[in-house]
Amino acid sequence: MSSPAAAAAAARAETDEKAAQDRKNFGELQRDRVLVIDFGSQVSHLICRRVREAGVYCELRSCLLSAADVQEFAPVGVILSGGPHSVYDADAPHLKQEVWKVFEEKSLPVLGICYGLQEICHTLGGQVEPGAKREFGNAQMHTSRRDLSQPGSSPAKKLCSSSSPLFKDIDAMVQVWMSHGDKVTRMPEGFVPIAHTGNCEFAAVENRARKIWGVQFHPEVTHTPCGARLIRNFVHDLCGCAGTWNMHDFAQVQVNSILSKLGKKYVVGAVSGGVDSSVAAALVHSAIGDRFKPFLVDTGLLRKDEAKLVKERLEKHIDGMQLMVIDAKKDFYNALAGVSEPERKRKIIGGLFIDCFEKAVQQMGLKPEECFLLQGTLYPDVIESTSFRGPSTVIKTHHNVGGLPARMKMELIEPLRLLFKDEVRALGRELGLAEESVMRHPFPGPGLGIRIIGEVTETHAEALRAADAIYLEELWRSGHYNKIGQAFAVILPTVRSVGVMGDHRTYENVCVLRAVTTSDFMTADWYEMPHDLLATISNRIINEVKGINRVCYDVSSKPPATIEWE
Numbered sequence: 001m002s003s004p005a006a007a008a009a010a011a012r013a014e015t016d017e018k019a020a021q022d023r024k025n026f027g028e029l030q031r032d033r034v035l036v037i038d039f040g041s042q043v044s045h046l047i048c049r050r051v052r053e054a055g056v057y058c059e060l061r062s063c064l065l066s067a068a069d070v071q072e073f074a075p076v077g078v079i080l081s082g083g084p085h086s087v088y089d090a091d092a093p094h095l096k097q098e099v100w101k102v103f104e105e106k107s108l109p110v111l112g113i114c115y116g117l118q119e120i121c122h123t124l125g126g127q128v129e130p131g132a133k134r135e136f137g138n139a140q141m142h143t144s145r146r147d148l149s150q151p152g153s154s155p156a157k158k159l160c161s162s163s164s165p166l167f168k169d170i171d172a173m174v175q176v177w178m179s180h181g182d183k184v185t186r187m188p189e190g191f192v193p194i195a196h197t198g199n200c201e202f203a204a205v206e207n208r209a210r211k212i213w214g215v216q217f218h219p220e221v222t223h224t225p226c227g228a229r230l231i232r233n234f235v236h237d238l239c240g241c242a243g244t245w246n247m248h249d250f251a252q253v254q255v256n257s258i259l260s261k262l263g264k265k266y267v268v269g270a271v272s273g274g275v276d277s278s279v280a281a282a283l284v285h286s287a288i289g290d291r292f293k294p295f296l297v298d299t300g301l302l303r304k305d306e307a308k309l310v311k312e313r314l315e316k317h318i319d320g321m322q323l324m325v326i327d328a329k330k331d332f333y334n335a336l337a338g339v340s341e342p343e344r345k346r347k348i349i350g351g352l353f354i355d356c357f358e359k360a361v362q363q364m365g366l367k368p369e370e371c372f373l374l375q376g377t378l379y380p381d382v383i384e385s386t387s388f389r390g391p392s393t394v395i396k397t398h399h400n401v402g403g404l405p406a407r408m409k410m411e412l413i414e415p416l417r418l419l420f421k422d423e424v425r426a427l428g429r430e431l432g433l434a435e436e437s438v439m440r441h442p443f444p445g446p447g448l449g450i451r452i453i454g455e456v457t458e459t460h461a462e463a464l465r466a467a468d469a470i471y472l473e474e475l476w477r478s479g480h481y482n483k484i485g486q487a488f489a490v491i492l493p494t495v496r497s498v499g500v501m502g503d504h505r506t507y508e509n510v511c512v513l514r515a516v517t518t519s520d521f522m523t524a525d526w527y528e529m530p531h532d533l534l535a536t537i538s539n540r541i542i543n544e545v546k547g548i549n550r551v552c553y554d555v556s557s558k559p560p561a562t563i564e565w566e
Contacts, residue, residue, distance in 0.1 A: 032241040034058040035075035037065065039083030039093055039115050045383050046220040047079055047113065047231070049420055049519070054232040055243030059418075060383055067098035077109045077239030079231075080116025082218060086130075086182050087115070087122040094119065109211040109238045111166075114180055117205070117214030124188035124212075131199070134181040139197045141176045141217065143167045143204070164194040164206055166213050168233050170226045176203070177223035180216060211238070222519075247427040251283065254415050258287040266366055267413060268293045269374030270357065271323060273310030274443050276376030276416060279428040282318050283415050284374055286431060289320060292374075295360040297353060300329030301447030301461060304469040317434050324363070326356050329458075336449065336456040340494070342566035345456065349446040368410050377414040378421060380521070421521065441472075441486045442521070450566035454494040460509075463547045464491040467511050470540045474533065475515075484527050485518035489541075490565050491548070499549030508549040511541055515554075516563055524558040 034051050038044040038060050051058040058079075061069065070078075085092040100123065103110055112120040118128045143164075176197070184202040187193070195204035195215070204215045213234065219227030235241045258267075267284050271277045271294045285292045294314075298307040311323045335348050361368060416424055428438040444450055448468075452460045468489040475481040490512040499506040513534070518524035538551035554561075 031076075032056055032239075032244070033073070033075055034077045034079060034235055034239060034241070035070065035073050036060045036079045036081060037063050037095070037116075038081045039063045039119065040085065041082035041115070043218065043220055044081040045380060047081055048379070048383075049422075050220050050228055050231045051079070051235055052245065052420065052423065053228065054235050054241075055245050056235045056239075056241040057245045063093045063095055065099065066096065067102045070099055070102045075108065076241060077235060078103060078111070079234070080110065080112040080119055082114030082116060082179070085115065087118045087128050094123065104210075107211060109234070110213070111234050111238075112212075112214035113220065114216060114218060117216055118182060118184060120212060120214050121184045121186075121188055121191075121205075124191075126184060126188040126191070127186035128182050129185045131181055131183040133199055136179050137177070138223065139176055139178045139199070139203075139217070140173060141195050141197050141203050142173050143170055143195045144172060164204070164213075165237050166204070166206065166215075166230060166233055167194065168237065170229055170233075174226045175224070176217035176219075176226070177221050178217050183216065184214075213238070247423060247430045250419075250423075251286075251427060251430050254283060255287040258284060258413065258415060261413070262288060262291075262372060265370055265372055266291045266293055267372045267374050268295070268357075268361055268364070268366065270294075270353065270360075271296050271310070271314065272443060272445065273306060273313070273437075273440070274376075275421070275424055275428065275438060275440055276378060276442075278314060278433060278437050278440075279424050279431065280374055280376040280416055281314065281321070282428065282431040282433055284413070285318055285321050290322070292321075293324070293360075293364050293366070293371075294321065294374075295324040295326055295356075297326045297328055297356045299332045299349070299352075299447055299449075300458065301332060301349075301449045301456070302465075303443065303448070303472075304465050313434060313437055317432060317437070324360065326360060328352065328356050331355075332449075333456070333458050333461075338455060340454045342450060345449050345566070346446050349449055353445070371410055372413045373410045375412055375414050377417045378424065379417065379419055380421075382417055422519070439482055441481075441484070441488070443488075444564060450564055451488060451490045453490060453492050453565055457493075459547070460491055460493050463509065463545055464489060464511075466545045467491065467541045467548060470544060471513055471537055474537045474540070478530075478533050480527075480529070480533065483517070484515045485521065485524060486563055487513075487515040487527070489513055490554075497550040501549065506549045509547050510550045510552060511545075511548045512552045512554050512565075513537065514563070514565070516558065518558075518563075521563065524563055526555045526557055529553065 034056055036044065036047050036051065036058050044060055048058050048060050059073065083093065122128050183200055187202060187205055190209060191205045191207045193202050194206050197203050200216050203217060206213045218224060219230045221227065236243055267288065269281060271281050281294050296307055296310055307325050311325060314323055315321050332349065332352055335352055336345060339345055339348060361371065419427065425438045448461050448464050449456050452464055471489050472481065472487065475484065475487055492510040492512065495510050496507050497510050499508060515527035515529060516524035517527050534553060541548055541551050
C-alpha cells in the first residue's frame, strides 16, 4: 500500500500532466496566465477566483514546486498565498531558491499575501517576528506610507501619499481583513512601506525595481471590499494582462480539444440534470453530436418528476440530444434496505451506478474500448490534489458515477476541470442552456439517499420528495431561489415527533429545511429566510405531506457543519 505522501505526489503528478495538456490546447488563448502558489491557506482558492474574475486565467500550485514547473507553466505574474505557519519555524514551507531565481531572471511581478509577504521579507533579508498584538478581523488601513527617512521623525506623524500602482483607484483609508500573529518588523533592502494599520506598520510594501509587492491583509476575501480592485490592479497593470479570459473562447478551444482527442470514439456519460453534468453534456454534444451518448439513472432517489423534466429540458435546449433513462428504482431500494450508515449507503449507491453504467453501454451497442467517459469534475476538486495541503481528509465519499471498474479500460474526459462553479454557469449560458438549468441548485449523486437520515425506504423517499418539491416551489414563487446557493429538505426517520392533527395524536417524521449562501461551496453561511416564508413552507409541508408533522430550519454554517447532512 502506498503512503499518503506517495499518493499525494502521484495525484499532483497526474493533475499537473493533465493541466499541461490543457494549456497546450489553449495555446494563444492562455498567453496571459498567473501562477498562484499555495502555502496552505484555507482560502487560497479565493485568490484564483478573484484573478479569474479579473478576466485572467490562473492555476494554483503547491509551494513545493520546482523551477522547471514554473518555466513549464510560463506565467506572466505570481501570487504567493497565505498560510498557517511561521516563516522562522524549522518546518515552515519555503520556495526553493531556484524558483526565486526564475522569478528574477524572467522579471516576473510577484505579490505576496499575508504569509506570502512574510516569505518575501524572510527570504530577501528582512525580518519577521511574533507580533506583540495579534490582528484578526477587520482593520482600518491607510494607503499612505510612513516617511522613515528623516532622522528623529515620528513615524506616526510623518506620512506621505502612497502613489503605488497597487492601490490605484483605492481610497486612502479602507477596511481590510487581517489574520496574522506574526508580522514584518524589518523590510529587505530596497523595499518601502506603502500602507499601515494601527497595529501593523508594514501592512503593504513594495520594491518596484524588482517588481515585488506584499500585503499583510487578505484581498481575496469579501471582508476586504477593495480586494478585488487590488488584485485587478496587480494582474492588469503590474503583470500586463489584457483580461480576455472568457467562456466564449474557452468553449471553442475545448470543442477543438475534444475533437482532436477522441478521433472516432464515442463519449458516454451519466447526466443528473445538475449544472455540471448538463453543461459538460452540452459542451461535448456541441463537439461530436450523436457520438455523445448520455443516460440518466432513475434511482428512485431523484427529486419530484426529475427524470421526466431533465429529459425534456435537455432535449429541448440541446438540439439533437437523445437522453436515455434507465429505470433502476427497485434495484436501489432493495440494495439499501436496512442500511443506515452514511458511508455504506454512498458505496452501495456508487456500486449500483457502475452496474447501470455497464448496462447503458451495452444497451447502446457499444464496447468500453470504443468509448470515453464524461465526468463533470470542477477546479475545486482539482485544487484538493494540487495545493500544499494536498488531498484533504475524507469527510465523506464524493460521488459522481461511483468510479470505474478496472475491466472497463475507459479514459476520462473532463472538459470542466479548469473551471469554478460560476464559470461553469457562464459557459452554460454561452452554450444556450436554459436559465433554469444554469442556476439549478446542486443535487448530490446519491440523491435523496443521503437526505434520508437513516434507512432508505420508498415511503421515506416519497415523503421527502413531496416536502422538497413544496420547499423549492415556494422559494421560486417568492423570488428567493436564485439568492440561495443550495436549498433542500432532509427527513429524520430515526427521530419521531409527537403532534396533534384535528383531535388525533400523531407520532411522525421530522423534516429539516436547509438553505445556504456560498460562492464556491467550500464555505457557506445559512440563509436568513424570512419568517413568513418559513411559516408558509412549514404549513404546506405539514398539511400536504403524509408522515411529517414537524418542520425545523437548519442554522449551521460550513464549517463546522457540511452543507449536506450525510
